[in-house]
């Protein structure tokens with residue numbers, strides 16, 4: 443029999459009705475033996491995610507502001523779900539313990555992780571599966587990095603004792619027993635880690651869209667779904683802002699050769715998107731994704747290539763200021779460094795001064811408020827005319843391109859444009875390549 447690991451996102455577990463859909467999906471297939479829930483997400487656009495409310499509780503306590511009102515919203519949502527599902531489960535007792543810990547200044551990671559913890563207990567009870575606390579099977583090292591090998595061994599051992607189990611997403615523990623979370627959206631990573639640990643045949647990632655779409659549905663109306671995509675293409679798209687899957691999700695499953703299937707909890711018969719190691723190359727693009735809030739520092743220096751050590755000096759400045767960069771497109775005498783805005787807040791002036799002093803460029807310009815858009819497809823590099831089509835589409839839409847980066851992976855072309863042109867640019871590219 444096949445073995446499937448199924449992760450359900452916050453949108454799939456936002457209320458009792460969504461829990462009912464999840465139950466019928468899980469019970470419809472005997473092989474869905476390990477289930478990873480997120481915390482309840484938004485029920486409607488203006489609603490709050492439980493995880494956001496938990497962060498808010500922590501912030502209130504930090505600022506010595508009463509947090510009880512926010513915690514009551516959380517309590518009511520969980521009690522409501524349990525009551526509506528008719529479960530014989532005292533989730534109130536768990537909530538009381540958590541409230542006490544928040545009052546006593548529990549860590550942010552502990553507080554944020556409780557959304558998944560509580561949802562895991564409820565879902566396990568509802569499915570009649572065992573509950574395995576992620577703190578006992580997902581491990582971080584003392585320096586905060588994820589301990590992949592220890593986790594893999596323990597998951598294989600522990601879960602072999604349970605034919606069917608629910609393991610909450612998003613968190614694990616450190617060697618001294620403290621709770622630690624992944625970055626936001628990290629339940630996807632837990633699902634991938636469990637899939638690798640139990641050597642699943644497939645990792646199903648259940649969400650509220652019918653798979654990966656060719657563009658963000660909040661920008662393009664009804665974008666076409668992607669049937670098959672390679673891990674590499676997906677990594678480029680999710681890194682660039684296609685937020686369906688956390689960008690780190692693919693590492694554990696790719697290593698183990700386990701395909702990921704993105705599926706829609708609200709339309710379970712739709713095949714969704716299959717993410718695999720290799721796919722047929724076509725001349726079509728696979729998808730478009732982008733992110734806002736970048737700053738580009740553009741440098742010019744004649745005979746840059748013969749100034750041995752120029753790039754090293756430049757990158758050392760960023761390293762010494764604790765800033766990492768996203769891209770460094772370059773040509774013979776020019777080089778741009780792309781950085782996320784939040785990283786250089788309050789550091790930009792100092793960095794610029796140091797570059798002027800230590801690298802002595804002929805020209806230096808800073809472009810704030812930049813957005814990057816990646817057009818991704820395995821055929822990007824070998825199909826003639828792809829770049830021309832992209833640039834023509836942007837030119838026709840009157841969009842100024844500030845930066846171009848084809849990257850060494852050659853499966854995408856990234857353009858830097860002004861943030862205010864972002865949505866217009868996504869439309870222009872989508873219309874040129876897809877419509």
Ligand SMILES: Nc1ncnc2c1ncn2[C@@H]1O[C@H](COP(=O)(O)OP(=O)(O)O)[C@@H](O)[C@H]1O
Pocket residue numbers: 450451452453454480483627648649650651653654655656657658659660683684685686687729
């Ligand atoms: N290219 C894309 N394809 C599909 N969804 C996308 C894309 N880019 C952004 N999204 C957004 O990602 C959302 C799903 O991710 P997420 O909110 O993390 O779901 P979940 O609650 O299931 O974890 C979709 O509702 C959609 O708005």
Ligand SMILES: N[C@@H](CC(=O)OP(=O)(O)O)C(=O)O
Pocket residue numbers: 450451452453480481483491493494557611612625626627628629630
């Ligand atoms: N609940 C966490 C982790 C997560 O993965 O959630 P979701 O599956 O709803 O994106 C968050 O909001 O970040």
